[in-house]
Structures are given as structure tokens and as C-alpha cells.
């Protein structure tokens with residue numbers, strides 16, 4: 001695994017969301033800043049009780065600079081509405097703040113590429129800082145990358161989806177929110193899955209998480 005310098009040295013002295021977002025724009029903690037358009041930091045109220053953490057920004061998020069504004073984000077909005085969760089009251093972010101992609105052969109299209117373990121680790125100081133500032137009561141990991149960044153390196157959704165868990169010891173510090181892992185909304189958009197069943201299962205997990213508030 002490639003070892004990166006990590007985001008730690010880019011953290012601001014003042015820990016609030018605006019300072020973090022501003023500082024993250026200049027992060028060079030791993031190589032992902034080189035090809036992406038911009039850092040996509042988390043968004044939402046600093047006093048949110050519920051924090052949702054995805055994997056990384058996608059193509060539209062990278063272009064717009066906002067998390068969860070692409071197809072998966074629109075599906076997440078629908079799932080939150082179906083679960084009775086007010087979208088504007090939730091803080092949403094990603095385990096990795098820059099878009100990792102490959103170029104389609106001969107074309108301009110950018111195809112999502114999963115971030116490496118080293119890149120997730122490099123970016124974790126931003127996630128830890130967001131947790132520290134927002135101090136949510138409940139965290140939902142949307143997909144296994146977020147769950148591995150927050151709960152346990154070898155986490156699997158098949159074994160622990162929907163369970164009420166804790167942050168890993170390193171992140172826990174003085175805060176101990178309940179943590180639930182579910183699928184990433186993009187998993188309910190794939191061609192080969194039963195999309196309705198996947199969407200409904202996501203809604204159920206969001207309802208369960210909101211019920212912990």
C-alpha cells in the first residue's frame with residue numbers, strides 16, 4: 001500500500017466547519033487532488049444530530065463542489081424523505097474529499113474508481129475533525145468504505161449491516177455516537193440489482209438510525 005503524507009498537516013488551528021472547509025481546499029495529503037477539480041467538503045448544520053458519511057465525491061460533486069448532488073445524492077434525498085428525515089437537518093460528508101476516477105478509453109467520461117486504503121487513511125483527519133466539530137449523536141456509514149474508515153478496517157456489510165456500533169477507538173476520543181452501516185445509495189442504482197428492494201432496505205436502515213436520535 002502506498003503511504004501518503006496525510007491531511008494532518010493541513011488542518012487549521014481553529015476547528016470550525018468554515019475553517020476546515022477553507023483549509024481542506026489546499027490539502028495535498030495524498031495524490032487525489034491532482035486530477036480532481038476541487039475538494040468536496042461536508043455540508044450541513046454544525047449541530048446536526050445525524051451525520052451521513054459516504055465514500056467519495058462523484059463526477060457531479062467534483063464539478064459542483066458539493067457532496068451528494070449527483071444521481072446517488074438524489075436517491076439519498078428520496079430515501080431520507082421516505083424515512084421521515086429532514087435532509088437539511090443532516091450533515092453529509094465523505095470518507096475521502098477528492099474524486100478518484102479513471103478516464104474511459106478515448107473519451108472524456110470520468111469513471112468512478114474506489115479510493116485506496118492509503119487514500120482513505122490519508123483523508124481521515126478531515127473526517128475526524130468534522131466529527132469533532134459536529135459531535136453527532138448518530139453516524140450512518142453509507143457503504144463499506146465509510147464503515148472501514150470509521151468502524152473497523154475489515155468491516156463487511158454482510159456481517160454487520162444495520163447493527164448499532166461504535167467508532168473505532170482512535171476516533172472515539174471524547175465522543176461516542178452510535179454508528180450504523182448501510183449500503184451506499186449508488187448500490188441501489190446498479191443495473192443488476194433489484195433497485196426497489198435495495199432502496200427500501202436503505203430507507204429501513206435510515207429509519208432505524210433516525211430512531212436512535
Ligand code: SF4
Nearest residue numbers: 027029030097098123
Ligand atoms: S483526498 Fe483527502 S487527503 Fe487526499 S488530497 Fe484530498 S483532501 Fe487531502
